[in-house]
Amino acid sequence: NAGVTQTPKFRVLKTGQSMTLLCAQDMNHEYMYWYRQDPGMGLRLIHYSVGEGTTAKGEVPDGYNVSRLKKQNFLLGLESAAPSQTSVYFCASTNRVNEQYFGPGTRLTVT
Amino acid sequence: EDQVTQSPEALRLQEGESSSLNCSYTVSGLRGLFWYRQDPGKGPEFLFTLYSAGEEKEKERLKATLTKKESFLHITAPKPEDSATYLCAVRSYVIQGAQKLVFGQGTRLTINP
Numbered sequence: 737n738a739g740v741t742q743t744p745k746f747r748v749l750k751t752g753q754s755m756t757l758l759c760a761q762d763m764n765h766e767y768m769y770w771y772r773q774d775p776g777m778g779l780r781l782i783h784y785s786v787g788e789g790t791t792a793k794g795e796v797p798d799g800y801n802v803s804r805l806k807k808q809n810f811l812l813g814l815e816s817a818a819p820s821q822t823s824v825y826f827c828a829s830t831n832r833v834n835e836q837y838f839g840p841g842t843r844l845t846v847t
Numbered sequence: 848e849d850q851v852t853q854s855p856e857a858l859r860l861q862e863g864e865s866s867s868l869n870c871s872y873t874v875s876g877l878r879g880l881f882w883y884r885q886d887p888g889k890g891p892e893f894l895f896t897l898y899s900a901g902e903e904k905e906k907e908r909l910k911a912t913l914t915k916k917e918s919f920l921h922i923t924a925p926k927p928e929d930s931a932t933y934l935c936a937v938r939s940y941v942i943q944g945a946q947k948l949v950f951g952q953g954t955r956l957t958i959n960p
Binding site for chain 1: 883888891936942946950953
């Protein structure tokens with residue numbers, strides 16, 4: 737039981753490049769979330785999903801897209817990376833009303 | 848707007864020196880307050896959930912308490928391995944079962960041997 741895993745762990749992009757971050761969970765959780773964590777800002781919700789095939793915007797969705805084609809996977813895409821998207825990205829999952837379980841994070845630098 | 852403020856930002860203690868971390872919140876209808884521990888380079892790790900004023904939860908050297916306006920994380924006789932950033936979050940609303948959590952900025956705790 738690996739819990740929540742994220743790939744890659746680190747990535748450096750140039751402005752304008754695109755990439756996809758992958759989150760996978762093996763706990764059969766319905767709900768999945770993408771956050772970003774910046775110094776002094778705390779964790780902020782980007783997008784979330786209430787089940788396979790569904791996604792919704794969170795607090796800071798601009799510049800990001802997501803997809804949930806399979807229940808266990810939640811993908812976060814950056815179509816045209818900007819320096820302001822330099823951050824640490826965390827994926828989390830949960831069942832209905834319980835605590836969220838977080839992945840180990842992806843550290844992204846956009847130059 | 849829902850807000851969570853944690854204090855202090857950083858705290859240094861000697862091993863065995865007990866103290867408390869504060870989490871003040873404003874939310875339109877509290878549906879749960881969460882404490883997480885985060886080690887450098889890792890994701891947050893769940894510690895406690897509190898739902899109503901007066902509730903307390905304990906785990907090893909940690910005890911979390913809740914009032915109507917704030918929560919405290921009490922650390923008794925801490926050890927160096929308790930060093931981490933402690934995050935507080937409130938669940939402000941639920942949409943189709945999905946939770947909207949508002950996080951504080953965290954308290955970075957260092958325990959010196």
